[in-house]
Amino acid sequence: MLYAIVSDIPGRLRLRCSTGTLDDKEAYGISHALLRLDGVSHAEVHVANASVLVVFEPSCRQRVLDAIGMLDVLALPREDGSIEPFAGQVELAAEKNRFILRVVRHVVSRYARKWLLPMPLRVAWTVLMGLSYIVNGFGYLTKGRLTVEVLDAMAIGASLARGRYWDADAVMFLLGLSNILEDHVQSRAHLALKEGLITRPQTAWAVIDGQDTQVSMSEVREGMLLRMGMGSVLPVDATVIAGEGSLDEASLTGEARLVHKGVGSTVYAGTALEEGELTVRVTAAPGEARIDSIATLVEQSASLKASVQGKAERLADSLVPLNLLAFFAIMAITRNVEKAMIVLMVDYSCAIKLSTPVAVMSAMGEASDLSVIVKGGKYLEALAAADTVVFDKTGTLTHASPQVEKVLAFGEMDEASVLRYAACIEEHFPHSMARAIVREARRRHLSHERELHAKVHYVVAHGISTHVGGDRMIIGSAHFVFEDEGVEKPDDLDERIAREAPSSSVVYLARERQLVGAICIADPLRDEAREVISRLRGLGVRRVIMLTGDSKAAAAHVASELELDDYHAQVLPEDKSSHIDALKAHGHTVIMVGDGINDSPALASADVSVALSDASDIARAVADVAVMDNSLESLVMMRVLSQRLMRRIGWDYRFIVGFNSLLIVGGVMGLVPVTTAAYLHNGTTLAVVALNTRRLLRKSET
Incomplete structure (x- = not known):
C-alpha cells in the first residue's frame, strides 16, 4: 500500500493511504493489524479519507511504516471489531468516524438545499421536516407530558404558520447538530462503560485431558470446559456440569443477594463466584455473552445517572409549563404574537436538558481516554463530594507485586x-x-x-x-x-x-x-502513596483511613509512614463493610480503594469504590471505578476531573439562566427581534453543549 506521511512526531504518525475510501470492516482490520505490533499502543483508521493515526514507542517507527507498506490494497484485512483485547479502541475510532461523517452530511445537506434547490422545493422540504417535529411534539402532548420536544414543536410550527420558513429551518438545523453531538458523546461514554461493566480476566483455567491448564481468553471456545474457583469472575456464559456455588449476579440483575448454582444451572459472564467451585461448559464465547447485549440497558439505567443529571432533566421538563404560561400571558397582555413567541424560541429547558448529560458523559469519556472506567455518572458526583478515603493496604497502599x-x-x-x-x-x-x-x-x-x-x-x-x-x-x-x-x-x-x-x-x-x-x-509502600495522600487532602479530603487484615505491627508501620488519620488491623471482610457503613452513618461520603477478594464487601458498601488494574477479578467487578493503570495517582486525577465537572455544570446553569433571561426581556421589550433571539438561543445552546465536550484536565495533569 502506498501512503503519504501527513504528520510525523516521535511516537506518533498520521498517514494518508492511497486507497480512496475504506469501509468499516477494512478500517477495523487495519487497526487490528497495527495494534498487534509490539510497541503500538493506539491505532485508529478514518473511513472517509483513509487516514491512519498510530501511537507507538519511538523505536517502533520503521516497523509501523513497514507494516502499512506491506498491506495489499486488493486484499486488505477485514474484521468485525469484536476481537479482544483491542475491540474497545477500534469501536471508539469507528464512532469518531461516524460522528465526523454525520456532521459533514448535516452541514453539506443544508447548504446544498440552499444553493441547488429551487425556492418551492426548499419550502416544501422545510415544511415536511417541520411536520415531523410537530408530530413528535404532539405525541408527547397526547401522553400528558409537557417536555422540551413540545416547545420545539410549537416554535417550529409557529414559524411555519407565519411563513418564517428560514427561521424554522435554522432552528431545525441547530437542533440537529445538537442531537448529533449528544449522540456522539453518549456513544463514546457507552462504549467506555461497556468495557468497564464487562469484567473479564485475561486467562482462565481450562480442563484439558483431565488437568487444569491456564489458557488465555483468546483460546476459549464454545464447548470448552473451564474450572472456576472461589473469588473469580466468569468470563463467558456457560452451563454448570460439576460442583456448586453461590454467585453474585448484581452486574446482571442489580440485586446484591447471592444465587445458588448447581449442576445444570446456567451461569453468565460478568457474575462473580463468591463461594464454592464450579466446572462449566462454555455456551457462548467471549464477546457473545448475555451481558454484552444488555450493557446498553445498564448504561442507560437511571440508577447510574448523577443526581445532578437527573435534577437537570426534571428541572428542564418542569420549566416547559412555565414557558407555555408565559407565552399565553404575554399574548394576552401585548396582543403581539411576535413578542409572545420569544418564550417559545428562547427557553431554559432545552439548554439545561442537553448540557448536563453531555457534560457528564463527556467526563466519563475523558476518564476512559485516561484508562479509567467510570460505571455511571453518579460516581463522578460522589468522587467530587467525598470527604473520606478508605484504603486497603496490601496491593493498594503497598506495591501490587510484593x-x-x-x-x-x-x-x-x-x-x-x-x-x-x-x-x-x-x-x-x-x-x-x-x-x-x-x-x-x-x-x-x-x-x-x-x-x-x-x-x-x-x-x-x-x-x-x-x-x-x-x-x-x-x-x-x-x-x-x-x-x-x-x-x-x-x-x-x-x-x-x-x-x-x-x-x-x-x-x-x-x-x-x-x-x-x-x-x-x-510489602513495600508505593512510591507515590505519600504524595497522593497529601494531594487528596489538598483537594478537600478530610480523613484518610486504612483497613487491613494484616498484623497490627505491619499496619502501624504503614500508618506511621503515611501519616494516616486512622487505621484498623486484622479486620475481617464483614468488619470492613461495617466500618464503611459506620462512616456513612456519621454523614461522611466515602471512597473505598481496594484490590482483593476480601475487599469486595467494603467496595460494595462505599459511596464510590475504586479498584486498580491488577485487582482481583471480583474486586473489579464490584468496583464503581476501574483504574486500568497501576498507580494511585489516578485517584488524584479523578478527584480533580469530577470536581471540575461539577463546577462546569454550575457555570452552565448560571449562564443559561442569565443569558436566556436577557434574551426574553429584550424580546418582550422589542429590543431583540424574535429571529435574532432564536439564532442566539439555539447558537448558544449548541455552543454550551459543544464546550461541555472539552477536556476537563490539561495534558500536564494527566
Whole structure:
C-alpha cells in the first residue's frame, strides 16, 4: 500500500493511504493489524479519507511504516471489531468516524438545499421536516407530558404558520447538530462503560485431558470446559456440569443477594463466584455473552445517572409549563404574537436538558481516554463530594507485586517443600500475596504444575484448606491458622519473625494442625502513596483511613509512614463493610480503594469504590471505578476531573439562566427581534453543549 506521511512526531504518525475510501470492516482490520505490533499502543483508521493515526514507542517507527507498506490494497484485512483485547479502541475510532461523517452530511445537506434547490422545493422540504417535529411534539402532548420536544414543536410550527420558513429551518438545523453531538458523546461514554461493566480476566483455567491448564481468553471456545474457583469472575456464559456455588449476579440483575448454582444451572459472564467451585461448559464465547447485549440497558439505567443529571432533566421538563404560561400571558397582555413567541424560541429547558448529560458523559469519556472506567455518572458526583478515603493496604497502599523475603520451615519439612506446597495451593487464587508465592516458586525452579492437592476450600480473607496425600493442609493468616484452626503456635515464632523479617506480612502453612512453614512477604509502600495522600487532602479530603487484615505491627508501620488519620488491623471482610457503613452513618461520603477478594464487601458498601488494574477479578467487578493503570495517582486525577465537572455544570446553569433571561426581556421589550433571539438561543445552546465536550484536565495533569 502506498501512503503519504501527513504528520510525523516521535511516537506518533498520521498517514494518508492511497486507497480512496475504506469501509468499516477494512478500517477495523487495519487497526487490528497495527495494534498487534509490539510497541503500538493506539491505532485508529478514518473511513472517509483513509487516514491512519498510530501511537507507538519511538523505536517502533520503521516497523509501523513497514507494516502499512506491506498491506495489499486488493486484499486488505477485514474484521468485525469484536476481537479482544483491542475491540474497545477500534469501536471508539469507528464512532469518531461516524460522528465526523454525520456532521459533514448535516452541514453539506443544508447548504446544498440552499444553493441547488429551487425556492418551492426548499419550502416544501422545510415544511415536511417541520411536520415531523410537530408530530413528535404532539405525541408527547397526547401522553400528558409537557417536555422540551413540545416547545420545539410549537416554535417550529409557529414559524411555519407565519411563513418564517428560514427561521424554522435554522432552528431545525441547530437542533440537529445538537442531537448529533449528544449522540456522539453518549456513544463514546457507552462504549467506555461497556468495557468497564464487562469484567473479564485475561486467562482462565481450562480442563484439558483431565488437568487444569491456564489458557488465555483468546483460546476459549464454545464447548470448552473451564474450572472456576472461589473469588473469580466468569468470563463467558456457560452451563454448570460439576460442583456448586453461590454467585453474585448484581452486574446482571442489580440485586446484591447471592444465587445458588448447581449442576445444570446456567451461569453468565460478568457474575462473580463468591463461594464454592464450579466446572462449566462454555455456551457462548467471549464477546457473545448475555451481558454484552444488555450493557446498553445498564448504561442507560437511571440508577447510574448523577443526581445532578437527573435534577437537570426534571428541572428542564418542569420549566416547559412555565414557558407555555408565559407565552399565553404575554399574548394576552401585548396582543403581539411576535413578542409572545420569544418564550417559545428562547427557553431554559432545552439548554439545561442537553448540557448536563453531555457534560457528564463527556467526563466519563475523558476518564476512559485516561484508562479509567467510570460505571455511571453518579460516581463522578460522589468522587467530587467525598470527604473520606478508605484504603486497603496490601496491593493498594503497598506495591501490587510484593516479593517473598524469607521462607521459614518448621518440623521435618524444608524451605523448598514449604514454598512448593504453598505455590501449588495458592496459584488458583487472584491475590497479590498468592501471586508473590507463585512467582518465588518459579524463580527457584520449584515444580508445582502437577496438582499436589485435592479440592480446595477458600475462606474469604482467612485462608485455604485442602488435602495433600491424605493429610489436611491449611494456608493463611495467623488468625485463621492459630485461632480458627487451632494450630499450635511455637513459643519463639513471633521473636523469630521479628528478628528475620520485622516489616513483612506473613502467610502460615500447617499440616495436620502442625505448623510446617511461614512465608514472609515484603510489602513495600508505593512510591507515590505519600504524595497522593497529601494531594487528596489538598483537594478537600478530610480523613484518610486504612483497613487491613494484616498484623497490627505491619499496619502501624504503614500508618506511621503515611501519616494516616486512622487505621484498623486484622479486620475481617464483614468488619470492613461495617466500618464503611459506620462512616456513612456519621454523614461522611466515602471512597473505598481496594484490590482483593476480601475487599469486595467494603467496595460494595462505599459511596464510590475504586479498584486498580491488577485487582482481583471480583474486586473489579464490584468496583464503581476501574483504574486500568497501576498507580494511585489516578485517584488524584479523578478527584480533580469530577470536581471540575461539577463546577462546569454550575457555570452552565448560571449562564443559561442569565443569558436566556436577557434574551426574553429584550424580546418582550422589542429590543431583540424574535429571529435574532432564536439564532442566539439555539447558537448558544449548541455552543454550551459543544464546550461541555472539552477536556476537563490539561495534558500536564494527566
